Amino acid sequence: MFTKPTLILDEAKCRKNIEYMAHKAKQLGVTYRPHFKTHQSIVVGRWFRDYGVERIAVSSIPMAQYFAADGWGDITIAFPFVKQQADAVNELANQISLTLVVSSIDNAKDLVSLVAHSVNILIEIDSGQGRTGVQPYDLESLDSIINMLNQNLLTNFVGFLTHAGHSYGVSARDIRELNNQTISRLLPLKQRYPSAVLSYGDTPTSVVAETFIGIDELRPGNNAFFDMQQASNGICSPEQIAVGLACPVVARYPNRNLVAIWGGAVHLSKDFYIDAAGNKSFGAICRLNDDGSWGQPIGDLYLESISQEHGMVRVGSPKAMESIGEDDFLVVLPAHSCLTVDAMGEFWVNGKYTKAMPRY
Amino acid sequence: MFTKPTLILDEAKCRKNIEYMAHKAKQLGVTYRPHFKTHQSIVVGRWFRDYGVERIAVSSIPMAQYFAADGWGDITIAFPFVKQQADAVNELANQISLTLVVSSIDNAKDLVSLVAHSVNILIEIDSGQGRTGVQPYDLESLDSIINMLNQNLLTNFVGFLTHAGHSYGVSARDIRELNNQTISRLLPLKQRYPSAVLSYGDTPTSVVAETFIGIDELRPGNNAFFDMQQASNGICSPEQIAVGLACPVVARYPNRNLVAIWGGAVHLSKDFYIDAAGNKSFGAICRLNDDGSWGQPIGDLYLESISQEHGMVRVGSPKAMESIGEDDFLVVLPAHSCLTVDAMGEFWVNGKYTKAMPRY
Numbered sequence: 001m002f003t004k005p006t007l008i009l010d011e012a013k014c015r016k017n018i019e020y021m022a023h024k025a026k027q028l029g030v031t032y033r034p035h036f037k038t039h040q041s042i043v044v045g046r047w048f049r050d051y052g053v054e055r056i057a058v059s060s061i062p063m064a065q066y067f068a069a070d071g072w073g074d075i076t077i078a079f080p081f082v083k084q085q086a087d088a089v090n091e092l093a094n095q096i097s098l099t100l101v102v103s104s105i106d107n108a109k110d111l112v113s114l115v116a117h118s119v120n121i122l123i124e125i126d127s128g129q130g131r132t133g134v135q136p137y138d139l140e141s142l143d144s145i146i147n148m149l150n151q152n153l154l155t156n157f158v159g160f161l162t163h164a165g166h167s168y169g170v171s172a173r174d175i176r177e178l179n180n181q182t183i184s185r186l187l188p189l190k191q192r193y194p195s196a197v198l199s200y201g202d203t204p205t206s207v208v209a210e211t212f213i214g215i216d217e218l219r220p221g222n223n224a225f226f227d228m229q230q231a232s233n234g235i236c237s238p239e240q241i242a243v244g245l246a247c248p249v250v251a252r253y254p255n256r257n258l259v260a261i262w263g264g265a266v267h268l269s270k271d272f273y274i275d276a277a278g279n280k281s282f283g284a285i286c287r288l289n290d291d292g293s294w295g296q297p298i299g300d301l302y303l304e305s306i307s308q309e310h311g312m313v314r315v316g317s318p319k320a321m322e323s324i325g326e327d328d329f330l331v332v333l334p335a336h337s338c339l340t341v342d343a344m345g346e347f348w349v350n351g352k353y354t355k356a357m358p359r360y
Numbered sequence: 361m362f363t364k365p366t367l368i369l370d371e372a373k374c375r376k377n378i379e380y381m382a383h384k385a386k387q388l389g390v391t392y393r394p395h396f397k398t399h400q401s402i403v404v405g406r407w408f409r410d411y412g413v414e415r416i417a418v419s420s421i422p423m424a425q426y427f428a429a430d431g432w433g434d435i436t437i438a439f440p441f442v443k444q445q446a447d448a449v450n451e452l453a454n455q456i457s458l459t460l461v462v463s464s465i466d467n468a469k470d471l472v473s474l475v476a477h478s479v480n481i482l483i484e485i486d487s488g489q490g491r492t493g494v495q496p497y498d499l500e501s502l503d504s505i506i507n508m509l510n511q512n513l514l515t516n517f518v519g520f521l522t523h524a525g526h527s528y529g530v531s532a533r534d535i536r537e538l539n540n541q542t543i544s545r546l547l548p549l550k551q552r553y554p555s556a557v558l559s560y561g562d563t564p565t566s567v568v569a570e571t572f573i574g575i576d577e578l579r580p581g582n583n584a585f586f587d588m589q590q591a592s593n594g595i596c597s598p599e600q601i602a603v604g605l606a607c608p609v610v611a612r613y614p615n616r617n618l619v620a621i622w623g624g625a626v627h628l629s630k631d632f633y634i635d636a637a638g639n640k641s642f643g644a645i646c647r648l649n650d651d652g653s654w655g656q657p658i659g660d661l662y663l664e665s666i667s668q669e670h671g672m673v674r675v676g677s678p679k680a681m682e683s684i685g686e687d688d689f690l691v692v693l694p695a696h697s698c699l700t701v702d703a704m705g706e707f708w709v710n711g712k713y714t715k716a717m718p719r720y
Contacts, residue, residue, distance in 0.1 A: 003444045004422075004720060037668055059669045060622075062364075079669055080610040082622055084363045084688070103620065104611035131665070131672055132611055132620045165667065250440040251464035251492055260463065260492045262420075262442055266702045270630040305491070307525065308397055308698055309419045309439055312491055328444070338668055342626045343703070345719045359705045360364060 001288070001329065002348070005267045006246045007340065008292055008331070009225075009349040013242035015047055017224050021206065022051035025218055033057050033076060033199070035221025038338045040357040041347065042070045044224070057219045061085045061092065062360035068096050075099070076199070078161060078219060080107050080124065080132055086114035093117035101161055103132040108145040115154045122161035122199055125189070127182045129165035136185045139192070146193070159197035159216070160189055167204040172234035179209035190214045204235050227337035228284050232273040238284060243347070244294045244331040245283070245340060247311060254321055258304075261330055263311040268303075268332065269339035275302055282306045283332035285313055287324065292348065294331040298323055303332055361648070361689065362708070365627045366606045367700065368652055368691070369585075369709040373602035375407055377584050381566065382411035385578055393417050393436060393559070395581025398698045400717040401707065402430045404584070417579045421445045421452065422720035428456050435459070436559070438521060438579060440467050440484065440492055446474040453477035461521055463492040468505040475514045482521035482559055485549070487542045489525040496545045499552070506553070519557035519576070520549055527564040532594035539569035550574045564595050587697035588644050592633040598644060603707075604654045604691040605643070605700060607671060614681055618664075621690055623671040628663075628692065629699035635662055642666050643692035645673055647684065652708065654691040658683055663692055 018034070025032035034048055037059040045056070045067060055074040058064045061082065064075045073096045080103035081089070092098055094117045102108040103124040111121070123145055126133030134141050149157040164182045167175060182205070186198055201218030203226075212218070225243045226236040247263030268282060275281045281304070284297035300316030301324070313330065315321045324330065334340040341347075345356050378394070385392035394408055397419040405416070405427060415434040418424045421442065424435045433456045440463035441449070452458055454477045462468040463484040471481070483505055486493030494501050509517040524542045527535060542565070546558055561578030563586075572578070585603045586596040607623030628642060635641045641664070644657035660676030661684070673690065675681045684690065694700040701707075705716050 003448070079622070080620060082608050082610055084608045088363070104613060107611040130616075131667070131670060248442050248444045250442055251467040253464060256490075260440060262439070265629060265631075265699055269625060269703075270699065271625075307491070308702070310491060339625050339630070342668070343629075 002246055005263045006348045007344040008244050008246055009347040010242045011349055014224055018048055018051050021223055028212055030215055031217035033217045033219050035219050036067060038221040038225055040341060043354050061088045064092055066357045068092060073097055081111040083110040083114055090116040093119045105141055105144060108148050112148050112152050112155060118154050120156050120158045121149055122159055125160050125162045127162040127164050127185050131165060161199040164202050164205055167202050172208050175204050175208040179205040183213060187214050207235055222338060225337040228333050228335050229273045238297050238333060241333050243337050244333050246288050246329045246331050249328055249330055257315045259313040259315060261311040261313060263332055264306045264309040266308055267343055268306060268334050269343045271336035271339055273335045283334050286331040287327060288329040288331050362606055365623045366708045367704040368604050368606055369707040370602045371709055374584055377602060378408055378411050381583055388572055390575055391577035393577045393579045395579050396427060398581040398585055400701060403714050421448045424452055426717045433457055441471040443470040443474055450476040453479045465501055468508050472508050472512050472515060478514050480516050480518045481509050482519055485520050485522040487522040487524050487545050491525060496549060521559040524562050524565055527562050532568050535564050535568040539565040543573060547574050567595055582698055585697040588693050588695050589633045598657050598693060601693050603697050604693050606648050606689045606691050609688055609690055617675045619673040619675060621671040621673060623692055624666045624669040626668055627703055628666060628694050629703045631696035631699055633695045643694050646691040647687060648689040648691050
């Protein structure tokens, strides 16, 4: 059916995932600003418009340029301002409604000194992940940054942005508590700076939590595709995963309970998850149907190891070996769909290949 | 100096690494057939010709096509035959001296039924890694495969190929023993099939071991660039690493001993190594010089975590924070250079950008 490892995208599943979040955001009365770093595709981006989405988030200037060229007019670059990209930023700010993020005092200084067109600014808050952002209790730094922004006519301070990335290792039943804790760190900012908006929303909290007090917009990205990391934490079911990597089967080792596929780290990247049996897995394994859809993950099978182009599927039982029969392809549901999409740069959707964003 | 994360390639270091191996192979009286999956670059490939290299190994048909188009006339595809690529294989076999690998009985059956032009065949042996290949003691399978090959006029059985990938986690001082053990598993094959050649040689054994009894060719790839996985095992020194990812510094957190860079999993892939202090590290950190070279790895600094586009550099001391001063870039020596090259798809070498092989 294919001649190479092929990332199949199931449009119906993807649309269902988008629709769920668009509907939820509407019910909550918050803006749904999906993060497009997961799919990096103009084709997929257009699907979001059918659910009322007009504002998006991206993770780099090149990605903002890519989507702006397809008519997206309100883009947040949810990454600290990169001063080396100032020229491209200023050019883009002249074309669309651009929101930039500053993530530390020195980062804000760089921005203020280089900005040449009017832009909206969100200050990033570290709400518990320990990655980028100002600490929410560090009012001295926050006041200092806001003063800097207010003194420049081109930098329009609009509020705060956070990414609760520490939610990724948390099971669905603990997400609500993490969500409440995280938001409780942000709410004092809303009291101190009443006009500020709060931009929030990783996939686990956005999908699972019900209350988002004080939050103005949600920016999940992964939920459009989901993956086995999310499924293994109970954030989604495997049936909701919208992308599967079809991999040619190249060799079978019934005596060693292994099957080799053409599908490795250059296709999947190298993230993993811990499956229900406690195995470190690089992906769940399904059968490929003739129409390009795939079946349920096959019990007793998982992607045990990957090297550059090799994938080794562990087969737990003779019955499991039998279940994959003489199949020419196996479908890997990826551990981390965002990185798999980035590694592949291309989808097969509705019977044809479509390129995602080129490397920058 | 750059406007984006940029993979700098140091030609002098790379040539020294190539020259070392070419010289060693000559001294040993074996063929040096470098694996080109590490650099995936026509430009770098041409450097090898200066050291007498005429035969290469690659990891996929598209990669074989890419290098054949640049005049390489003797290519081994060191990956199990992919039946879905049979048309491309047959076309290529008509153009160059092509050597294919079969890795199991079913894999050999597929090849024999689809081959349409004369090709050389190596049977892959699992010499201890536990990945692909026939077990060296499984003479029944080996005889059966060789019979299949001998009955087809187009498949010219020439010998055996193995990849001792289990050498990657082994320190330099234990490599010789591993090498001797591995080769001792192969030597009975040489006795049983006297005309068969033995193709061997991952980077750790090729670089460190001195004796390769019965081995006819070495196929290391990573040694042209090396990386921190190799350095952490003592296979090379950090000064021999020929590629560094220059990453814009975006935010500093002196109170949290962290520096954020634009350089994440989409640039480096997601392999790691354990550094001398026992840290899980995604790369060593160096200063970028004005001419595009880089300094020694800075003690007390390492790349502690990466997400899609973020890299977080852990700074172990105020002195270390001081040592990176106000630098606009930091250079990451990657954990695994092959995957970093594949993720980037481009080098900056001698003052200009050059593309590597495009995604297939």
